[in-house]
Amino acid sequence: MVGRVCAVFSCRNNQMILKKSGSNITFHYFPSGKDPVSAATRDEWIKSCKRKAAFNVNTSTICSEHFTSDDYERDLQHELLNLPPRKFLKKTAVPTLKLAGDEMTAEQIEKYVMGLKKDKEISDPLHKLPTKASKSNRIKSKTLSLLSQSPKKKRIVTKQANTET
Known part of the structure; x- marks a missing residue:
């Protein structure tokens, strides 16, 4: 405006x-x-x-x-x-x-x-609009960074990342 x-x-x-x-x-x-x-x-x-x-x-x-x-x-x-x-x-x-x-x-x-x-x-x-892929990647990385704050959550994230690859 x-x-x-x-x-x-x-x-x-x-x-x-x-x-x-x-x-x-x-x-x-x-x-x-x-x-x-x-x-x-x-x-x-x-x-x-x-x-x-x-x-x-x-x-x-x-x-x-x-x-x-x-x-x-x-x-x-x-x-x-x-x-x-x-x-x-x-x-x-x-x-x-x-x-x-x-x-x-x-x-x-x-x-x-x-x-x-x-x-x-x-x-x-x-x-200039982001594509769906880039938007979802940003959401995933933001979610991962938030989850990886505590040691227990860090292990869960690591296990999920290992199963995906």
């Missing part, structure tokens, strides 16, 4: 990795599109993602790396109480930073390609 994932085509941010690294990147759901302003903003968000394949904008998110500090409303309550600030986007905020098609360094391209390769390995787990 990955949790939230950024919908921008070239972005590899996901909630689980960022949580483990202690990053303060947040994820924002797409505007609802119920009123004309949020519908126009939602269309801009979809264009900013630059994805060829269709995706569900009702459940998709974009990470805070794609927004400027001016895109956020000030959280005066938290500022006055010296609490960590919360990130609330303005109604008309549109992602503009680090979008697909922007100038990417060779290092960023390499990181993106490596991420795709890793995703492919994860999505195709069948080639």
